[in-house]
Amino acid sequence: MDGEELELFERSLRHATASATGAELDAALVELGWHDALEVDRRASVALLFGLQGEAGSTSAALDHLVATATGLAAAASTGVVLPAIDRWDPPGVVHGRTLQVAGLVSSAGAECPEVVVAATAGDALVAATVPTESLGLRPVHGVDPWLGLHQIPAREVALPAEPTPVEGSWTDAVAAARLALAQQLVGTSRTMLRLAREHALDRVQFGQPIAGFQAVRHRLAETLVAIETAEAMIDAAWLDGDPGTAAMAKAVAGREARVAAKHCQQVLAGIGFTTEHDLHRFVRRALVLNGLFGSAKSITSAFGAELVESRQLPPLLPL
Amino acid sequence: MDIDEYRAAFDAWLDDNREQLAPAYEGKGTLDEQMAQIAKVKRLAFDADFGRWGWPERVGGLGGSTLFRAYLQEAVTARDLVEPGLFSMQEVLAPTMIDFAAPELAATMVARLLRGDETWCQGFSEPGTGSNLGSLSCRSVRDGDTWRVTGQKVWTSLAQYAQRCVLLTRSGTPESAHRGITALFLDMDSPGITVRPIETMHGSLEFSEVFFDDVVVPAERMLGAEGQGWSVAMDLLPYERSTALWQRAAFLHSRLQRLLEVAPPGSLDPLKLGEVTQTLYAFRARSRGTQHRMASGAPLGSETSIDKVLLATAEQAVFDLVADTLPAEVTVGDDVESHLWRTEYLYSRAASIYGGSSEIQRNIIARRLLDLGSDR
Numbered sequence: 300m301d302g303e304e305l306e307l308f309e310r311s312l313r314h315a316t317a318s319a320t321g322a323e324l325d326a327a328l329v330e331l332g333w334h335d336a337l338e339v340d341r342r343a344s345v346a347l348l349f350g351l352q353g354e355a356g357s358t359s360a361a362l363d364h365l366v367a368t369a370t371g372l373a374a375a376a377s378t379g380v381v382l383p384a385i386d387r388w389d390p391p392g393v394v395h396g397r398t399l400q401v402a403g404l405v406s407s408a409g410a411e412c413p414e415v416v417v418a419a420t421a422g423d424a425l426v427a428a429t430v431p432t433e434s435l436g437l438r439p440v441h442g443v444d445p446w447l448g449l450h451q452i453p454a455r456e457v458a459l460p461a462e463p464t465p466v467e468g469s470w471t472d473a474v475a476a477a478r479l480a481l482a483q484q485l486v487g488t489s490r491t492m493l494r495l496a497r498e499h500a501l502d503r504v505q506f507g508q509p510i511a512g513f514q515a516v517r518h519r520l521a522e523t524l525v526a527i528e529t530a531e532a533m534i535d536a537a538w539l540d541g542d543p544g545t546a547a548m549a550k551a552v553a554g555r556e557a558r559v560a561a562k563h564c565q566q567v568l569a570g571i572g573f574t575t576e577h578d579l580h581r582f583v584r585r586a587l588v589l590n591g592l593f594g595s596a597k598s599i600t601s602a603f604g605a606e607l608v609e610s611r612q613l614p615p616l617l618p619l
Numbered sequence: 620m621d622i623d624e625y626r627a628a629f630d631a632w633l634d635d636n637r638e639q640l641a642p643a644y645e646g647k648g649t650l651d652e653q654m655a656q657i658a659k660v661k662r663l664a665f666d667a668d669f670g671r672w673g674w675p676e677r678v679g680g681l682g683g684s685t686l687f688r689a690y691l692q693e694a695v696t697a698r699d700l701v702e703p704g705l706f707s708m709q710e711v712l713a714p715t716m717i718d719f720a721a722p723e724l725a726a727t728m729v730a731r732l733l734r735g736d737e738t739w740c741q742g743f744s745e746p747g748t749g750s751n752l753g754s755l756s757c758r759s760v761r762d763g764d765t766w767r768v769t770g771q772k773v774w775t776s777l778a779q780y781a782q783r784c785v786l787l788t789r790s791g792t793p794e795s796a797h798r799g800i801t802a803l804f805l806d807m808d809s810p811g812i813t814v815r816p817i818e819t820m821h822g823s824l825e826f827s828e829v830f831f832d833d834v835v836v837p838a839e840r841m842l843g844a845e846g847q848g849w850s851v852a853m854d855l856l857p858y859e860r861s862t863a864l865w866q867r868a869a870f871l872h873s874r875l876q877r878l879l880e881v882a883p884p885g886s887l888d889p890l891k892l893g894e895v896t897q898t899l900y901a902f903r904a905r906s907r908g909t910q911h912r913m914a915s916g917a918p919l920g921s922e923t924s925i926d927k928v929l930l931a932t933a934e935q936a937v938f939d940l941v942a943d944t945l946p947a948e949v950t951v952g953d954d955v956e957s958h959l960w961r962t963e964y965l966y967s968r969a970a971s972i973y974g975g976s977s978e979i980q981r982n983i984i985a986r987r988l989l990d991l992g993s994d995r
Binding site for chain 1: 876892896897901984
């Protein structure tokens with residue numbers, strides 16, 4: 300997409316993510332052609348939508364779509380996708396004969412579908428197991444962020460109504476695609492926290508001046524921008540080199556830096572930011588859950604570090 | 620020539636001339652040895668044209684993308700041919716000369732710096748003027764066709780080696796603040812200049828105090844117009860905070876790789892190692908973006924303060940990990956490699972101070988990037 304096209308697309312997406320969420324946002328995405336745009340300019344489509352979802356605090360089935368298309372799981376609109384449980388990134392299912400062991404999460408859109416597909420390991424192979432949604436015993440997640448609309452699958456065994464089908468795509472690619480999208484959503488979430496904290500710092504007067512005049516406050520906000528730009532740079536690197544390892548780094552950095560942003564912004568917003576009368580809390584909550592999806596900063600980083608210790612070899616630096 | 624062609628050609632040249640380019644010393648070398656090595660590498664690279672690409676033709680360059688310069692810096696650093704911080708000083712001073720010196724002056728002088736025939740220094744900070752650059756007081760008085768300079772500078776890197784100095788002086792009244800500053804390009808062998816090197820914590824005489832006692836500078840050595848010195852400084856600082864630091868990611872990458880190779884089993888905390896590596900890669904990604912913006916012709920400004928904060932964070936994170944992983948080497952080791960780890964650890968402490976402290980960078984971010992208004 301070129302400059303003008305991109306600008307128009309961004310405007311439409313900004314309007315859609317700000318005015319709708321859940322099923323309504325999904326309908327709007329179909330209408331404005333996000334799924335087609337994804338085929339034409341994957342990076343711009345993912346970065347814009349997920350960044351804006353993060354900024355607005357809205358949700359859609361776009362993450363399900365990315366996971367489904369990367370793995371080549373049946374992507375009928377009427378089929379939901381099972382996501383790994385919090386802080387996990389292996390395929391959410393294991394198939395033994397005609398039995399599926401599954402644990403994980405389902406989005407609000409997925410929970411509405413009559414069937415869901417589960418990426419599962421069967422020996423060394425990756426298969427797609429499709430099961431009736433009602434067989435999973437879905438339970439709406441209240442948790443720290445009920446507005447995200449996730450549903451929990453309590454770990455269970457399900458009888459497969461049909462033979463699972465082989466999957467052509469790779470789970471590694473699905474994880475990388477999901478992580479890049481979630482990293483961008485975390486950055487968007489952080490940007491809103493910074494916007495809210497900045498507005499408060501300029502409005503709130505103490506000792507006869509806006510608290511934005513105090514260096515202790517200014518430096519927290521400056522550190523928040525540094526945190527956001529750090530995550531953006533890492534996401535940029537992941538798109539540039541296309542390596543799943545770099546996407547993992549981007550997700551870890553974005554998760555960690557969103558926590559940094561939440562810490563600083565919550566402190567600047569002080570009392571009012573600790574109430575439900577101000578919007579900040581929704582973004583603090585959202586950042587916590589997004590950090591956990593497809594691996595938290597801590598888990599991804601520990602696994603990465605352990606690999607480095609084992610191989611004693613750093614990945615190559617991003618070339619100029 | 621595009622960047623891939625440059626990269627391939629330069630890498631081949633570095634391989635072919637490996638013996639000639641190699642330093643004559645083991646480990647870090649003395650400052651004299653480092654400076655001689657830098658001059659040698661610059662001369663060889665310049666004479667083979669690689670040191671000329673990316674610089675304008677009017678100052679002896681061969682034109683082309685500034686990415687060529689970035690790759691040269693990175694490649695000589697990754698191969699451990701030069702001390703990266705000292706080598707990259709031309710990335711701070713040459714662009715300023717090109718932008719502000721009279722064309723004939725720039726044409727004569729810049730090539731000497733690029734070829735390693737000369738070393739230049741940067742006279743900005745003073746005993747009473749650190750973070751508050753606008754308060755500088757080193758006095759310059761116009762006297763016919765000359766300026767007469769009296770005062771003192773400090774933290775002037777490589778002053779004892781330098782043939783020239785880019786100097787900020789107070790030409791206006793003491794109250795004129797940033798409006799009354801004039802930049803001069805002076806010869807360091809002018810009568811009246813005294814250089815007193817200061818030993819740093821990491822054992823180097825890298826910077827000095829410089830005293831000026833009625834030093835005469837010809838008027839054509841002015842950079843920009845009289846009273847325009849603040850613009851010169853504002854033009855220079857973004858380079859010092861970003862593109863001149865580009866090679867440090869390559870340096871830190873090679874040191875972290877070495878740490879992985881020598882760390883005793885069980886000494887590296889995987890979570891910490893993973894985090895440090897991610898921080899370094901994020902700095903690299905940020906820095907790469909800045910290089911590409913400069914290559915596209917975009918002016919560099921306040922956003923480079925983020926690059927500088929990230930460099931300081933990454934460099935200190937890498938060497939904190941070194942200190943935690945190799946405690947004996949860093950504290951009581953007296954072999955060549957231990958000395959190197961210790962020296963680099965100590966030098967990393969300066970990363971959040973030089974080129975504008977991390978606090979000053981945050982002030983700039985708050986004021987210019989977040990538009991929080993004045994803090995005074």
